[in-house]
Amino acid sequence: MGKVINIQPITRIEGHAKIAIHLDDNGNVSDAFLHVMSLRGFEKFIEGRAAEEVPRIVNRICGICPWMHHLAANKAVDGCFGVTPTPTGHKLREVCQIMAHINDKILHFFFLAAPDFIIGPDSDYSVRNVIGIVKKAPDLAAKVVKMRQLGQMMLERFAGKAMHPIAGVVGGFAKPMTEKERRSLLDDTRTLLDFALFSIDYAKTSVFPKYEDAIEHLGAINTGFLGTVDDTGALRLYDGHFRLMKGDGSLTEFPVHKYDKFLSEHVESWTYGKLPYAKCWNEGFSMDLDAPKGVYRANTLARINVADHIATPRAQAELEEFREKFGRPAQGTLLYHWARLIELVYACERSIELLEQDDITDTNIRAKVEPKAGRGIGAVEAPRGSLIHDYTTDDNGCIVKANMIVGTTHNIAPMNMSVRQAATSLIKGGVYDEGLLNKVEMAVRAYDP
């Protein structure tokens, strides 16, 4: 009998998971798993709730991306009640979503992922963290903390609650943006754009070049990708249609409300997380490293891969440089970090673009709403991937049935594959140390689960 290495809990991620690496008698990896350890059952307990309350319930699915759940839910309830939000209602929702993306990317890159790169993957765990960065690079840390706080305060000032938001409502938004608010938000988003450009430059000059080998090989697998684009094929985070790309680059496109015709969820006995796959490829599901079936990835790298272009200039320039270097689709797992910074630039540019539009301060922010029976499917691109909420209501406008596919879930099968790939290639003949085990975790951290 071999042994099992338990990396538990996986740290510097949002959520409860562990890695188990099984070694055979010779100390080689016979199998490796990522186990998702918890399940809360939101689908069940929103049953019976008045649908308009649900966007302020499901935001608690995730404390890092509550805006995403809040807005996907609002869209789903719009659908149930058959209401179309006013144009400014949509814009206010989008500007909040985009600002939340900015915060999330700063948090993930600098607080969760960067310690591996800035302090080093093999460094002692007691300093390999954001507190270590505060000590090692205090100027950088001070700047990062300040920028994240700026982003968070922006949302709080305008929308009351930055976390577990309440300002999005069925039919639109709960409060308009005053001219004064708009000007102060514009000032702040311009500051954040400068910081975004600094961040990607910093990463390209001081971080990524040191890890070229890892970027190419660590956790590398071959899969398809899922993301959202508009009719011109441009990257979209707030709305658009889904685009599924196979590893060979071929595309399948489908509207959000047909998601259940194209995607399906597989279940394994050893993880609470479901494993979505592309049913429409008609090849079934397999996590075989050499010949995976149905497996696609979501989140930053996926979106950057499926989009033909990005509609804002700085992010487009970054995309071109990225594509020149890594091709399309790019498969390297650590490239998620690079793609995250490209999206950070896009999110800053897009928020400025929205805030510069005249009708963002229009006071017609909420359409007339009447509760009724119906079905609504709402989606947005969350930091962690395509997020889908699907609700059915009764005559009183209360939820009778709900289904959700959450961003992280799409990546559960690929994360398992990346873990197995990383463990198998790093651990041989029973030889491993803490640094190696951390590298296996880095393969998971890239996905920002």
Add this chain to the structure above:
Amino acid sequence: MGVRIAEEWLHSCSGCEISILNIGEPLIELLEKIDFVHIPVLIDNKYYGQLGDGKELRIPEADVGIVSGGVANQEHLEVLFEMRKKCKVLIALGTCATHGGLPALINEWGMKKGIDDYYKTPTTEPCEVPSEVVPKPLDRVYAVDEKVKVDLMLPGCPPNPALIAEVVNALLEGRDPAIPGKSVCDTCPTRREGKGGVSRVRRFLQNAQYDPEAPIDEMRCLLEQGLMCMGPVTAAGCAAGRGVPSCIRARVPCRGCFGPVRKKGNQMLDMMNALASNGIDWKSVVDRRSLLRFSGAHGLLKPLSARKGEE
């Protein structure tokens, strides 16, 4: 060597941990005086040793332990017991930890039903419920103080970073923290005119009436506008350092995320009473049980079968 802090999350969303980070720049100063010895969201300390070969779950000793999230499975229990054992002072952070929080809504069905049905959604392949390696669920969601002794409760969903900083500073200085003991209404600047001639409460399907250019104290109280607002029965806290309760600032009614203002209060019954004493028909509240959406632990929300005959 600073004060040693261990932090853990149980049946949670990570929002409480983000609130710790949202202390922002003052946190950098605090880091001079405190040492995080364990906090999974930030630090790579592992339960079973750094090489993953330990036999027992271990968390380092600490002066202060902070736990977010309720208790819903065996692993949560194991982690919580270890935290209690290793920490001199234990703080329950966030409404999930103090009152069950939103995930305790599942107590209307029980954990088992919630999990079983999750694997029956239309996009899920026919399957058995996962049962290998993953921790076994408890029957329902518990607040932390139902399982271990808690020294300090700091509710909020999310909790207010200003209050987290206050608690940590108070512990460092060896004094009692200044935590508000009033209700959300007591911290709310909206204009109240006394009984508003409201006989029923409305669902939040139309925005409140107010002039967006005017200061918030010129907006009339949302409850007096006929909107269900749980400010009267909810613990203050969200307005600390911000001046206005968070939801009210967005002109949206309160839903009670800081838990009951009365110790061991029942937000549903208390709200019914508050409505009745203002001459408002409490039957006009749709889905009354959802008034317990943040505080369904402590046996307050029960499965339908168990509550038959109680009403």
